[in-house]
Amino acid sequence: MKYLAILIFVMFGFGNLGAQTVTIGDVNPEDLQIKAFNLSSSATVKVSGVGGVFRDDYRLLMYYGWILDADTREVVWHLFDEMKDREFRKSDGLYDFSAEVPLKAGNYELYFTGAYDTRGWGNNFTMSDWTIDSFDDLVDEIFDSRDKEKFRRSLQEDLLISVSGAGLSPASVDALFDAKVKKAPVYFVKAENGERFEQGFTLTASTDIRIYAIGEGRKDEIFDYVWIYNAASRERVFEMNYKNTDFAGGADKNLKVDELITLPAGSYMLSYRTDDSHSFEQWNALPPDDPQFWGVSLFPVTETDRKNFSEFKAPKSMQPVAELVEVGNSELVSKGFSLSKEMDVRILCLGESTSYDEMADYGWIVDANTRKTVWKMRGYKTEHAGGASKNRRFEDVLTLDKGDYIAYYVTDGSHAYNSWNAASPHEVDRWGITLWATKDNEVGQVKTFEVEDYVVKNLIAELVMPGDHVYLKKVFVLDKDTNVTIMAMGEGSDNRMYDYGWIKNMNTGEVVWEMDYYDTDHAGGARKNRMVVEDIRLPKGEYRLNYETDGSHSFNDWNADPPNDPQSYGIRVLIAE
Template identity: 40%
Template sequence: MSIHQKPNSMKAIKFISSLFIVFIIVWGQSVYAQENNNQIEVGYRMTGEIDVQGFSLSRQSTIKIEGHAGLYERMGNDLMFYGWILNGKTREVVWDILKEDNDKFFGYRNSGRFSFNKEINLPAGDYEVYYAAGLDQGNNNNNSFNFGDLLDLIFDGNSRDHDSRRFSDFSMQVSGPENSFMKNDWRKSVDAFAQNAIVSIVRAGDDEFMSENFRVENEIELNIRGIGEQYDDEQFDFAWIVNSSTYEKVWPTEDTRFLKAGGGRKNRLVSEKITLQKGDYSLYYISDGSHSFQGWNVLPPYDPQFWGISIWTDEKNQNKVKLNDKSDQFVLKLTKARNNDYLSQAFKLNKDMKIRVYSIGERSGSSEMVDYGWIINADTHKKVWEFNGRYSEYAGGGDKNRMVNEEIELKAGNYIAYYVTDGSHSYRNWNTAPPLIPDLYGLSILAGNNRDFFELQDAHAITDENVLAEIVRVRNNEYEKRSFTLNKESKVRIYAIGEGTNWEMNDSGWIKSKETGKIVWEMTHRNTDPAGGAEKNKLFDGTITLPEGEYTVYYETDGSHSYRNWNASAPHDQEHYGISVYLIK
């Protein structure tokens, strides 16, 4: 006998069955979640990366820590697998397998995997659990090169899939009482802190450049905490605070101490209080292209989330400081200088005044600058300021980055600022870590309260009523002449720049009398001085007395090294490459 059911009955049974299956799945997931809410696990992800989870304890409790750690040799360094626990509020390490079992498991640097099983008692609070796999370059190995390691890296050894299979057992589990232990967001503590800070740059990645401006209404005490990369007195991921009006560095100072931050020895921690006076300030932060929260090329610091810089103040002082909009205080900028640049800008001072020159450049060797600037008086052609590497300061990044921040006093008149670079290490084309403020690579001028008396102008428009004849900005293979007349015996100033090699002049000028056809003055190797830049740049700046009469000024160049076509460093007064004759009244 067969039993037949009505279609509606069949649909009802199917619907009830579906509901039952969904219920079982949801119930199972709920039970699983409840059973695992008092346990978290972190483990190997990839060499140079960290895995992190968070938990909270509602009261003082005993937690259990178990898992596997170990080390393997790779390219002469130890590849270490280990974990630690951080207090979310105090940022202090409350447990670390490296400290706990270093003598037992890591002290002898024996390759392999080991298990651990610990119980520790912790007070109520928020905690972060970390697990890392990283290279330890600070061990006492001879760091011998292993060709097999190299082949392993090239063909398979450093691939994500290969390492994932090989190191998948490296992990750590943390659990606690169900009525006290609770999973939470591992970002929770740092995010809450950052929201209440004046400025907080956390979890900074590679190639970051950030700045914030703030105003201090009254003298204030600030807290500073940051973790960055520092090696052999060079800073690669770091921060400065400068006075926004003068760009003088106010922090860090000579008294600032950078402490070990755990992990690789180049991880450095700063945590201190500073006092700032009323004024406007700028915080700058920069990181290079490796070793950051984005990925670590040696062991990470113990508090990787604080990779960056944070500034905050006590609650009672919060009304004394506030963020403000950035305003450009510079009146002249020859910045973002690229390779083989020759930048210039003329300016006029409408009264005797002080200006502040801020310049960043590149030093080669002990004191010789290869990217640098200078300022000349356009009326007298005298150099009034030059970037002197001997008196420069470290500008951050690679040691070759140097800076000068100098206040000088100038008379009213016309001036030209110059900046030159060689063929390497420049803005967005660095061959070592960039300076702290890469956008200001070059030369800039601040005028403070006198900015209304500072005026930019076109160098070509600067004229001198005493000019008798002028042949300037001379190019390759040129032969030019100008004439002038003296109505009486007169004293004249000759200002000439040319090229001289092997005791001969390649680009030079001379003056002839129209009446006699004889040369009355000639530029020679013997009567010239260095003109700045390459050794072959030569300068004559002197006076002679000429009788009444008509004269012709000549200037000739060969096929290389001339205005805007230099085959070596240009002379300081590039705009006057050639010859100028002035009447002295």
């Protein structure tokens, strides 16, 4: 009997020695399943199963599969290659497939999904998702997708994919995935919706790196993507955009970067972000060919390159010296800062534009003593900040003299931090204004202060930040003839002032100075915000400073855009320099 068993095995079983089958089936719509297998030697495997294209709630539901090389991440077989992609979409109902695929020895991942094609007809349809060559194509696509067999749960068990062959054996998906990501000193993969990732790394020498990233975007906008910037200078050394990406398989919006870059020695930040849909968490269209690596991985090219990666050493200048960030709707915020020497300051300001040069959310900087604007965010000097086109960013280095300054940031009633009415910017937590020193040894040269506590140098008297319906007075005495600077800000239009100040000589009863519309300039914000700075000489004596407002548009109760220096709304008298 023993010899008979051996004979039967030799006759019927030897040809299948070591051969096993890996199968994926019973996959729910909008689900994606993965299995892995190993080939001990090069072999031709058989891939077979049942795919399908169905109508489901006026969308196209497509069942299909593919095989990925677990190490190179390259597709080695795809059902769409068996039948041209466009022809597959025209299929109706179940579709049997079978193929003989030659594969090298190695590890592979098998995928099967039931995904919705946004190029179908329905709520998810957009013309940008669809390539149409003629009017006949348009008619065919519309009526073809409407006439398709409707998806039924009873069909789900019939939909499957199998791979079998000599020397094939099942493998662990997690083990293969872990082995691959361990080769990347820095990575962020299987990214989900609404993720914000940032990690620093330091290179001890010039290093060649393979950057492998998968994300989402289209020609005019990118949603899930990666960028790398120098931690000291904030210079972007790499950024994923539509021009430097390739098609990542699946939906047209799936984009891939697989590129070699060389970075000099230094410290860097790797950043990746996703929007609120279409990620490894859940795909709202056909998934990419390598869904597990949705995100970014940095692979050193050689072992020497790998040894150049070291623990992140954050430059001191990476820490902001002053910031007003995460600013919400209808806010006006300020922060004072003092420079003990002339120095370069890097400024980043994110805001919302309404036109080429008009900003709804923006920042500016004034001299704390003279109240002159030394910098303001201008729309035409900004670039796109990611997300909605109205998200704008300004980043540059400013040279500022030794002295005291106040940074301001203002928002209107919509589209600000945590209350976006359109796609949010990429650096969402920096909505506002941020300042950095450009050199590590100059970080300590910057000190911050609260604006409300700041005392203007050479100040004689002031009446500032008035509300509606007020009449403010303050007496001051000059013990000698004095050259003074008067700084006044108020509301005026149609050649008339509504919020304004004046000075009265208490010894003579004469009004020696009064804010006149014809002497004012625009103070920023609404056109009715007016300001004047004037030098006069006052004789020795007693004076009274006066300021009056009407019933609207005053400090912290603006009915239009506030002035550039809202905390100077009112009047000040200073000793002239």
